[in-house]
Amino acid sequence: METPTCGPYECLRVIGKGGFSEVHLAKHMETGDMVALKVMMEMGVDLEIVRSEVRSLEHLSHPNIISLVDSCEDATFMNSNCQEMNVMYIALELAAAGDLCNIILLSGRFPEDLARYYFHQLLEGVDYLHSRGISHRDLKPENLMLDADMNLKLADFGFSSTQALNETLKGTGGYMAPEIYTGLEYSGHCVDLFAAGVILFIMVAGTPPFKESKSTDPHYKTFPGNRKDLFWRFHTKRREGGLEFFSDDFRDLISSLLSVDPHVRPSMAEIRAHPWYNGPVPTQEEVQEEMEKRKQIIDESNDQSSQKAPETYTAKTIYRGCSGKDEAPNMSAIRKLAQYTPGITKYTQFYSTFDEDTLLATLTQFCEEFSLDYEVNDEEYKAKIEFGTKMVDVTLQVSILEVDETKRCIEFFKLRGAIFDFIEAYKMIKGFFGGQADTTLDD
Structure with a gap:
């Protein structure tokens, strides 16, 4: 297979996916x-969203904003089969340590000083x-x-x-923020600070x-009802120390x-004057x-x-597609x-030391x-996998990659749904393969 290219870039590895786009290392x-090369297929992509992102970024320079x-709006992408297609791309500064969300969800909540x-850093950006x-307008x-x-970098x-x-x-x-749902005019600055609070x-x-x-949300309705005490009671009832879990x-x-x-809601200046904001902060060395x-x-x-290897898989296992049709795997x-x-x-x-066919069979068995x-x-x-329950409602892609002759990487991308559901699905599949699913540092 040839290494894919896009314009003047060699695409080494997919590191993110969206509806009509892929992000490549x-x-x-x-x-x-x-x-980080964000490649967007011209068919289906909202051109104005792409242009808005470029316009916003091209004149910004700040240590807490991705550069x-x-x-390019008219580039050629050549895939590993040497097939060419017209695409748009945005090349961004590489954030080598990944995103903050996955660290929180896979290693546990942060103490208040961290x-x-x-x-x-978020407020500075x-x-x-x-x-x-x-x-x-899309802080998360x-x-x-x-x-x-x-160090934190705002992106997307x-x-x-x-x-x-x-x-x-x-x-x-x-x-x-709640005012976005009303259909009336709202301040973009105010909704950004609401998202920062979340x-x-x-x-x-x-x-x-x-x-x-x-x-209608059972937890947010305490705010318009002026019963924030109920909100905090709910979020601390199973935590050590109860209400005192949070300062x-x-x-x-x-x-x-x-x-x-x-x-x-407080303004930026009022947030910075708040006692919590002015509490103790670890040094950069301590954070690192x-x-x-x-x-x-x-x-x-x-x-x-x-x-673990699957115990029941045979070469006759059926691969069922999203169309509902059953198809035998194409062994040739x-x-x-x-x-x-x-x-x-x-x-x-x-990672796993099992071969890729065994891993794909295990993944199919899970599905x-x-x-x-x-x-x-x-x-x-x-594989593209869809979950649709009250607990987990998400669609994701799982890919098996070759690390070396004896080691394989099983990699996950979220295609649809909330990040919390994605992490739960990831843990479920990882646990099915025999991996350690719970790594948190929570109390």
Whole structure:
């Protein structure tokens, strides 16, 4: 197989997926510079979203905002089969340590001082945006990347806006402020600070505060009902120390940031003057040490060599596609085991010393037993898996990659759904393979 290329870049490895896009770890073929290359197929992609992201990034320069390296609306992508297609791409600064969300969900919630360190960096990036008349409108832990020094970088500006007031329903459910749902004009700056409050809660609690900021949500409805005491009682009833699990200042800041009325929420200046914001903060060296410790725990858990082989699989196993049709695996097809390429930290993956056919069979067996629907590509050793329950509602892709002659990587990408559901699905599948599913540092 040939290494895919896109314009002047060699695409080494897929590190993220979206509806009409893929993010590749890529290397410039002349300079050797490494980038995160967001490649978008022209068919189906919203061109204005792409242009909005480029416009927002091309004049920004801040240590807590991902940098734009290059962009092109008319490029040629050549895949591993030497087939060409027209695409658009955005080349971005590489955030080598991955995203903040996966570290929290796979290693456990942050103590308040560590959360404060990253909340400071988050607000520095947001304040810089706002000072230049830009609102992000899609702040969430998945869009908070970490560089090699474990510093936070805001990413994904596809929903950003330069308008003082907006009306469009943009954002991600769970992080969108209540005024966005009304269809009336809202301040992009205010909704960014609401989302920052949700992110801060997740950093300290390890769980989301609610599913949606609507009066129908069982947890958020305590805000318009002026019963924030019930909100905190719910989120502390199973935690050590009860209500005192969170500091008084933390509860006060979160309660004000998540207020229904945007005029009641604190401004950027008021947040910075708040007692919780001005509490103790670890040094950069202490943060790096703590984050490396968490990363090492996740890496050690993922580097398993004792995954179980399936006990019941035979060559007659049926591969059922999303169409509902049953198809026998194509044993005569030319198999294409993609090569694993290091270069960026990805936490939702694990390793095995079993061969790729055994691993694909195990994955198929899992799909038969636990998924709502699935589609296995036995030629490229990957599967699209759909879950649809109250507990887990997500669609993901699982790929098997070759690390070396004796080691394989099983890598996961979220295609649809909430990140919390994605992590639960990842843990389920990892556990089915015999890997250690729980690596958290929670109390």
